[in-house]
Amino acid sequence: MSTLPALQWRYSLKQFSSDKVPLARVHDLIEAARLAASSYGLQPYQIWVIDDSQVLAQLSEHAYGQSQITQCSHLLVLVNDTQIGDHTVDRYFQRYYQQTGTEVGSADGYAEHIKSALAAQNSPQRQAWAQQQAYLALGALLSEAAMQRIDACPMTGFDQEAFNHVLGLTEKQLNACVICAVGYRDNSIAVPEKVRTPTTEFAHFFA
Numbered sequence: 001m002s003t004l005p006a007l008q009w010r011y012s013l014k015q016f017s018s019d020k021v022p023l024a025r026v027h028d029l030i031e032a033a034r035l036a037a038s039s040y041g042l043q044p045y046q047i048w049v050i051d052d053s054q055v056l057a058q059l060s061e062h063a064y065g066q067s068q069i070t071q072c073s074h075l076l077v078l079v080n081d082t083q084i085g086d087h088t089v090d091r092y093f094q095r096y097y098q099q100t101g102t103e104v105g106s107a108d109g110y111a112e113h114i115k116s117a118l119a120a121q122n123s124p125q126r127q128a129w130a131q132q133q134a135y136l137a138l139g140a141l142l143s144e145a146a147m148q149r150i151d152a153c154p155m156t157g158f159d160q161e162a163f164n165h166v167l168g169l170t171e172k173q174l175n176a177c178v179i180c181a182v183g184y185r186d187n188s189i190a191v192p193e194k195v196r197t198p199t200t201e202f203a204h205f206f207a
Protein backbone atom coordinates (compact mmCIF):
# COMPACT_ATOMS: atom_id res chain seq x y z
CA MET A 1 0.00 0.00 0.00
CA SER A 2 1.36 3.39 -0.97
CA THR A 3 -0.04 6.84 -0.30
CA LEU A 4 1.66 8.18 -3.46
CA PRO A 5 -1.31 7.94 -5.87
CA ALA A 6 -3.43 9.79 -3.30
CA LEU A 7 -0.74 12.44 -2.79
CA GLN A 8 -0.47 12.91 -6.56
CA TRP A 9 -4.27 13.30 -6.73
CA ARG A 10 -4.49 15.87 -3.95
CA TYR A 11 -4.04 19.59 -4.27
CA SER A 12 -5.12 22.50 -2.12
CA LEU A 13 -8.63 23.10 -3.37
CA LYS A 14 -9.70 26.73 -3.70
CA GLN A 15 -13.22 26.24 -5.09
CA PHE A 16 -15.40 23.67 -3.35
CA SER A 17 -18.58 22.10 -4.73
CA SER A 18 -21.70 22.14 -2.54
CA ASP A 19 -21.35 18.40 -1.68
CA LYS A 20 -21.10 17.65 2.04
CA VAL A 21 -18.55 15.25 3.47
CA PRO A 22 -20.46 12.53 5.40
CA LEU A 23 -19.96 12.84 9.16
CA ALA A 24 -18.43 9.33 9.32
CA ARG A 25 -15.69 10.48 6.92
CA VAL A 26 -15.08 13.65 8.98
CA HIS A 27 -14.58 11.31 11.94
CA ASP A 28 -11.99 9.39 9.90
CA LEU A 29 -10.05 12.62 9.34
CA ILE A 30 -10.23 13.41 13.05
CA GLU A 31 -9.04 9.88 13.84
CA ALA A 32 -6.06 10.20 11.49
CA ALA A 33 -5.05 13.39 13.30
CA ARG A 34 -5.62 11.78 16.70
CA LEU A 35 -3.36 8.87 15.78
CA ALA A 36 -0.50 11.09 14.59
CA ALA A 37 2.84 10.96 16.36
CA SER A 38 3.56 13.74 18.82
CA SER A 39 6.54 14.67 20.96
CA TYR A 40 6.47 12.45 24.09
CA GLY A 41 2.90 11.56 23.00
CA LEU A 42 1.61 14.65 24.80
CA GLN A 43 -0.75 15.81 22.01
CA PRO A 44 -0.88 19.49 23.05
CA TYR A 45 -3.59 20.20 20.46
CA GLN A 46 -7.23 19.52 19.55
CA ILE A 47 -9.41 19.71 16.47
CA TRP A 48 -12.51 21.85 16.34
CA VAL A 49 -15.00 21.12 13.55
CA ILE A 50 -17.13 23.97 12.23
CA ASP A 51 -19.95 23.60 9.69
CA ASP A 52 -22.35 26.29 10.90
CA SER A 53 -22.68 28.63 7.90
CA GLN A 54 -23.07 31.73 10.09
CA VAL A 55 -19.93 30.98 12.07
CA LEU A 56 -18.07 30.17 8.84
CA ALA A 57 -19.16 33.50 7.35
CA GLN A 58 -17.90 35.28 10.47
CA LEU A 59 -14.58 33.40 10.35
CA SER A 60 -14.08 34.13 6.65
CA GLU A 61 -14.06 37.86 7.47
CA HIS A 62 -10.92 37.16 9.50
CA ALA A 63 -9.27 35.12 6.74
CA TYR A 64 -8.97 37.72 3.99
CA GLY A 65 -12.40 36.62 2.77
CA GLN A 66 -10.94 33.34 1.46
CA SER A 67 -13.96 31.62 -0.09
CA GLN A 68 -12.78 28.12 0.91
CA ILE A 69 -14.04 28.92 4.41
CA THR A 70 -17.61 29.64 3.39
CA GLN A 71 -17.80 27.09 0.55
CA CYS A 72 -16.25 24.06 2.23
CA SER A 73 -18.22 21.23 3.75
CA HIS A 74 -16.46 21.44 7.12
CA LEU A 75 -13.72 23.66 8.48
CA LEU A 76 -11.27 21.81 10.72
CA VAL A 77 -9.48 24.15 13.11
CA LEU A 78 -6.32 22.78 14.69
CA VAL A 79 -5.84 24.46 18.04
CA ASN A 80 -2.80 24.25 20.28
CA ASP A 81 -2.68 24.42 24.07
CA THR A 82 -1.41 27.81 25.22
CA GLN A 83 -0.57 26.74 28.77
CA ILE A 84 1.88 23.88 28.71
CA GLY A 85 3.57 22.59 31.83
CA ASP A 86 3.50 19.90 34.48
CA HIS A 87 -0.27 19.49 34.09
CA THR A 88 0.25 18.58 30.40
CA VAL A 89 2.57 15.75 31.44
CA ASP A 90 0.29 14.66 34.29
CA ARG A 91 -2.67 14.53 31.87
CA TYR A 92 -0.70 12.23 29.58
CA PHE A 93 0.49 9.87 32.31
CA GLN A 94 -3.02 9.59 33.78
CA ARG A 95 -4.13 8.32 30.36
CA TYR A 96 -1.01 6.20 30.01
CA TYR A 97 -1.67 4.27 33.22
CA GLN A 98 -5.38 4.00 32.44
CA GLN A 99 -4.99 2.87 28.84
CA THR A 100 -2.02 0.51 29.22
CA GLY A 101 -2.82 -0.99 32.63
CA THR A 102 0.75 -0.18 33.74
CA GLU A 103 1.31 0.20 37.48
CA VAL A 104 0.53 3.77 38.51
CA GLY A 105 3.72 5.68 39.33
CA SER A 106 6.03 3.25 37.52
CA ALA A 107 6.97 5.94 34.96
CA ASP A 108 7.43 8.75 37.48
CA GLY A 109 11.11 9.17 36.57
CA TYR A 110 10.33 9.58 32.88
CA ALA A 111 7.49 11.99 33.69
CA GLU A 112 9.91 14.13 35.72
CA HIS A 113 12.37 14.10 32.81
CA ILE A 114 9.68 15.42 30.43
CA LYS A 115 8.59 18.06 32.96
CA SER A 116 12.18 19.32 33.27
CA ALA A 117 12.60 19.40 29.48
CA LEU A 118 9.45 21.51 29.15
CA ALA A 119 10.41 23.75 32.07
CA ALA A 120 13.71 24.53 30.34
CA GLN A 121 11.78 26.33 27.58
CA ASN A 122 9.97 29.65 27.90
CA SER A 123 6.26 29.98 27.19
CA PRO A 124 6.56 31.12 23.52
CA GLN A 125 8.97 28.23 22.86
CA ARG A 126 6.52 25.75 24.39
CA GLN A 127 3.71 27.18 22.26
CA ALA A 128 5.83 26.94 19.10
CA TRP A 129 6.58 23.32 20.04
CA ALA A 130 2.85 22.64 20.52
CA GLN A 131 2.12 24.12 17.11
CA GLN A 132 4.76 21.92 15.49
CA GLN A 133 2.94 18.91 16.93
CA ALA A 134 -0.40 20.19 15.58
CA TYR A 135 1.16 20.44 12.11
CA LEU A 136 2.11 16.76 12.23
CA ALA A 137 -1.52 15.96 12.97
CA LEU A 138 -2.49 18.15 10.02
CA GLY A 139 -0.14 16.13 7.79
CA ALA A 140 -1.76 12.86 8.84
CA LEU A 141 -5.19 14.38 8.26
CA LEU A 142 -4.25 15.60 4.77
CA SER A 143 -2.96 12.15 3.80
CA GLU A 144 -6.10 10.44 5.08
CA ALA A 145 -8.27 12.95 3.22
CA ALA A 146 -6.37 12.25 -0.01
CA MET A 147 -6.64 8.49 0.49
CA GLN A 148 -10.41 8.91 0.81
CA ARG A 149 -10.51 11.33 -2.14
CA ILE A 150 -11.72 14.11 0.10
CA ASP A 151 -10.38 17.49 -0.97
CA ALA A 152 -8.73 19.82 1.50
CA CYS A 153 -7.12 23.22 1.72
CA PRO A 154 -4.76 23.78 4.65
CA MET A 155 -4.57 27.47 5.56
CA THR A 156 -2.66 29.83 7.79
CA GLY A 157 -3.95 32.95 6.06
CA PHE A 158 -6.20 33.98 8.92
CA ASP A 159 -6.12 36.13 12.04
CA GLN A 160 -5.48 33.74 14.91
CA GLU A 161 -6.63 36.16 17.61
CA ALA A 162 -9.90 36.88 15.81
CA PHE A 163 -10.55 33.15 15.33
CA ASN A 164 -9.81 32.58 19.02
CA HIS A 165 -12.33 35.27 19.88
CA VAL A 166 -15.11 34.00 17.56
CA LEU A 167 -14.67 30.40 18.72
CA GLY A 168 -14.18 31.27 22.41
CA LEU A 169 -10.78 29.55 22.47
CA THR A 170 -8.69 32.02 24.48
CA GLU A 171 -10.54 31.41 27.75
CA LYS A 172 -10.09 27.66 27.21
CA GLN A 173 -6.34 28.26 26.94
CA LEU A 174 -6.38 27.26 23.29
CA ASN A 175 -5.17 28.99 20.12
CA ALA A 176 -6.18 28.38 16.49
CA CYS A 177 -2.85 27.72 14.74
CA VAL A 178 -3.80 26.22 11.37
CA ILE A 179 -7.08 25.49 9.65
CA CYS A 180 -8.12 23.02 6.98
CA ALA A 181 -11.20 23.35 4.78
CA VAL A 182 -12.51 19.99 3.55
CA GLY A 183 -15.06 19.06 0.93
CA TYR A 184 -15.18 17.98 -2.68
CA ARG A 185 -13.87 19.40 -5.94
CA ASP A 186 -16.04 20.39 -8.88
CA ASN A 187 -14.77 18.00 -11.55
CA SER A 188 -15.41 20.52 -14.33
CA ILE A 189 -12.66 22.76 -12.93
CA ALA A 190 -9.11 22.07 -14.21
CA VAL A 191 -6.64 20.60 -11.72
CA PRO A 192 -3.56 22.88 -11.31
CA GLU A 193 -0.08 21.57 -12.13
CA LYS A 194 2.03 20.60 -9.13
CA VAL A 195 5.13 22.72 -8.52
CA ARG A 196 7.75 20.92 -6.47
CA THR A 197 11.50 20.99 -5.81
CA PRO A 198 13.12 18.38 -8.12
CA THR A 199 14.08 15.20 -6.23
CA THR A 200 17.76 15.76 -7.12
CA GLU A 201 17.70 19.03 -5.16
CA PHE A 202 15.33 17.79 -2.49
CA ALA A 203 16.87 14.47 -1.42
CA HIS A 204 20.53 13.95 -0.64
CA PHE A 205 22.01 10.55 0.09
CA PHE A 206 24.88 11.49 2.36
CA ALA A 207 27.99 9.45 1.65
Ligand SMILES: Cc1cc2nc3c(=O)[nH]c(=O)nc-3n(C[C@H](O)[C@H](O)[C@H](O)COP(=O)(O)O)c2cc1C
Pocket (backbone or CB within 6 Å): 010, 011, 012, 013, 014, 066, 153, 154, 155, 156, 157, 158, 178, 194
Ligand atom coordinates in the same frame (compact mmCIF):
# COMPACT_ATOMS: atom_id res chain seq x y z
C1 LIG B 1 0.72 25.63 6.51
C2 LIG B 1 0.04 25.94 5.21
C3 LIG B 1 -0.66 27.13 5.07
C4 LIG B 1 -1.35 27.41 3.89
N1 LIG B 1 -2.13 28.54 3.81
C5 LIG B 1 -2.92 28.71 2.73
C6 LIG B 1 -3.87 29.76 2.70
O1 LIG B 1 -4.01 30.55 3.65
N2 LIG B 1 -4.64 29.88 1.60
C7 LIG B 1 -4.54 29.02 0.54
O2 LIG B 1 -5.29 29.18 -0.43
N3 LIG B 1 -3.65 28.01 0.55
C8 LIG B 1 -2.86 27.82 1.61
N4 LIG B 1 -1.98 26.77 1.65
C9 LIG B 1 -1.87 25.86 0.50
C10 LIG B 1 -0.52 25.98 -0.20
O3 LIG B 1 -0.48 27.16 -0.95
C11 LIG B 1 -0.31 24.72 -1.06
O4 LIG B 1 -0.23 23.60 -0.21
C12 LIG B 1 0.98 24.79 -1.88
O5 LIG B 1 0.91 25.82 -2.82
C13 LIG B 1 1.25 23.46 -2.58
O6 LIG B 1 0.19 23.15 -3.46
P1 LIG B 1 -0.77 21.89 -3.30
O7 LIG B 1 -1.15 21.76 -1.85
O8 LIG B 1 -1.97 22.25 -4.15
O9 LIG B 1 -0.05 20.69 -3.80
C14 LIG B 1 -1.28 26.49 2.81
C15 LIG B 1 -0.56 25.29 2.97
C16 LIG B 1 0.07 25.01 4.15
C17 LIG B 1 0.77 23.67 4.32
